[in-house]
Amino acid sequence: MDNRYRRYLPQLYRERDSAFIPAQSWPKTLIDLALARGQQEHKLLRNTGIFYEDIAQGNILLTPQQIFRLLDNATRQPQGYELVFLVARDLLTPYQAHLSQANNLAELLDYFVTYAGTLSPLLSLHLHYEQDRLVIYWQDNFGADELTPFLLAMMASSMRNFTRWRSASSPTWTFYFKHAKPEYIEQYQVHLGEQLVFNARADAIAIARHELHSNWPKIPTSMNIINPLTAENPRGFLHEVYYYLHSNLQDQPNLEQCAQDFGMSSATLKRKLQKHHSSFQQQYDLVRKHLALHWLSETRITQEEVARQLHFYDAANLRRAFKRWTGQGPGKL
Structure with a gap:
């Protein structure tokens, strides 16, 4: 514990009703998947202030509270919980070229911390080194409450998917969730593996330190960065x-x-x-x-x-x- 510190003063921040999440990103994917699985549009978009025609035609920005209502509507339908894992498959795709520049897991996590406002706007990451492992604690940024488990599953699954693809191996993640084991545990096992801990002390993911700096395969530098990341997001x-x-x-x-x-x-x-x-x-x-x-x-x-x-x-x-x-x-x- 280091007693040296510099007093920090608050910076610009976003709130629940700040419109900044592009609807064309994963919210549209969630809507399309839900509709394709038979959910009714009027029930899915009820009380969200979202109109599918607007999303399909323009660059609409959504607020966290709109996202929460959409997620709540979608996951209340039969088998709706599967949607978050399906969305996770492509969650990081728009930033794949940028993230692929990471040469190992440690560098990738640096990207996640630096560009958290873009990569994980609804949940923030807090990294702690604890003995022989790195523990990443998740924090709800806008008051998701009972929807937090769905956001955790989505982010954890997307991170696992990307690291498995980028490393050409299977980094050994352990996933911790404060909530009780869900009835649809098989979805967690399929998408996150067997290293699952429910009723945990905190929402977190952990990995052994020795896996952080293992070199990943080289990626061609010619990949086009279509969606550049910016660290300026509050x-x-x-x-x-x-x-x-x-x-x-x-x-x-x-x-x-x-x-x-x-x-x-x-x-x-x-x-x-x-x-x-x-x-x-x-x-x-x-x-x-x-x-x-x-x-x-x-x-x-x-x-x-x-x-x-x-x-x-x-x-x-x-x-x-x-x-x-x-x-x-x-x-x-």
Whole structure:
């Protein structure tokens, strides 16, 4: 744990009602697949504010809340859960030429972090090295709530598909999901393999460190980059709050200071967090949970030291909080 830090101030962010997701990308794929499987258009697009004619004819931008309504409608239909895995097959195709420039998994993950606003706008990635493996924790950026499992399955499957293709092998991913094992477990097994953990402490994927730098086959440099990636995309609101709290943890940030730095009153920040189905305490605890999982996996760091770094009175309070966050005590690590 490094005590050196530079105070971070909030940057531009996007909200639930910010229109920035191209409808012509995976949302259209989802709609087309659903219609091809017999779903009725009026039920699929109900209360989304989406009209198929507009998507087919122009470059329409959708908001996260429109995406959530669409995903909710699609997955409520019989066998609708299969759609997210089918969408995942082509999720990264528009950026394949750019991502293929990665020479190994470590470089690919750098792309995902740098261009997260484009590659994974609804879920952000937080990378932690824990002993002999890399753990990537997922964070909901806009308040997807009960739809989060579908987004997790989609992103996990797309990442597994791409790394298997690009590496010409099968990187050994382990997938962790906080939710219970679904009835359609065979879909997870087909698309994600057998290394699945449900009722986990956190939504995450993990891989052994030694697989990160194994060289991948060369790709011809003549591949056309049709959809160039840009790092200028703002973070989602919840990600920006998380990043602010994580970066300024040493200051023991509170609601009032956070609101001031975000340029609004405490009441306005509360309302904005509620709009995204979250709260200041939830985001603060998520930061501390991820750091606790990371630090407590390092045997050289004591629970007392972790408690101090995370601003708990003592190790006993840390243990109680950890059990509340994960359902298990830190001794289980």
